[in-house]
Amino acid sequence: MLCELLRAMQPLARNWARELPPSELQWLQSHLQQCPACSAWWQREQAWDAALHRAMTDVTVPADLLERIWQRWQLEKRYTYRQRAMRLALAALVLLAATIVLGWYANFYVRPIDLAALTGPIRLPDHPSAEAVTNLLERHGISVPAELQRRWDFRYLKAIYYTYEQGRWLCNLEFRRDDSSAHVVVKLLPRRWCRNDQLEMFRHYPGTAVLGLDEDSPYIAFVIGQPEHIASFYREGDPTG
Numbered sequence: 001m002l003c004e005l006l007r008a009m010q011p012l013a014r015n016w017a018r019e020l021p022p023s024e025l026q027w028l029q030s031h032l033q034q035c036p037a038c039s040a041w042w043q044r045e046q047a048w049d050a051a052l053h054r055a056m057t058d059v060t061v062p063a064d065l066l067e068r069i070w071q072r073w074q075l076e077k078r079y080t081y082r083q084r085a086m087r088l089a090l091a092a093l094v095l096l097a098a099t100i101v102l103g104w105y106a107n108f109y110v111r112p113i114d115l116a117a118l119t120g121p122i123r124l125p126d127h128p129s130a131e132a133v134t135n136l137l138e139r140h141g142i143s144v145p146a147e148l149q150r151r152w153d154f155r156y157l158k159a160i161y162y163t164y165e166q167g168r169w170l171c172n173l174e175f176r177r178d179d180s181s182a183h184v185v186v187k188l189l190p191r192r193w194c195r196n197d198q199l200e201m202f203r204h205y206p207g208t209a210v211l212g213l214d215e216d217s218p219y220i221a222f223v224i225g226q227p228e229h230i231a232s233f234y235r236e237g238d239p240t241g
């Protein structure tokens with residue numbers, strides 16, 4: 001359960017986010033020292049973060065950035081829920097430390113925290129397909145690159161959500177097999193925010209893939225995951241799959 005909480009806190013603890021109060025940051029660091037599984041996971045996340053940073057242009061931080069983030073958060077429908085969920089999670093932790101009899105309580109309240117819940121997901125189509133997802137995202141002003149539509153298996157789409165990364169809001173498509181044997185995130189990046197030389201490099205780099213580079217779509221798809229997981233989400237018959 002501690003591991004679940006740590007993973008839910010990760011987006012808030014990134015270098016450029018600095019959203020965690022020192023006490024929580026300290027808890028997070030001490031858990032990382034004690035838990036090899038979380039520590040390995042954390043390092044992988046950091047590596048992917050660094051890859052994304054290199055793929056995207058360096059951003060000049062606007063003076064009113066904090067205020068704009070704050071306004072954006074207030075717009076998020078789940079903002080109140082998120083705050084309440086985090087408080088409940090911390091309260092639950094204290095209780096758990098006090099007595100394992102109350103373990104069920106912590107378990108009940110902490111479980112709903114996941115990335116999608118933190119950032120507010122977009123409702124998925126009933127049967128995700130390249131066409132259905134493309135149409136859905138079009139309504140949100142995001143175009144799915146043709147190469148992703150053609151080569152990617154959309155049946156395993158499990159969530160669509162926004163994250164604030166490298167100083168921008170990004171749309172994420174999360175793909176996961178039902179038996180959890182493979183799990184990747186596809187980030188839809190506006191091409192004008194990207195550095196072409198870096199994208200070219202990440203195209204065949206272990207742990208990343210880039211789709212949509214050779215077309216003139218306004219978005220490219222930046223895929224992040226373990227190499228064998230990425231390979232498993234190409235459609236059957238695709239040369240890479």
Ligand SMILES: [Zn+2]
Nearest residue numbers: 002003035038
């Ligand atoms: Zn852990």
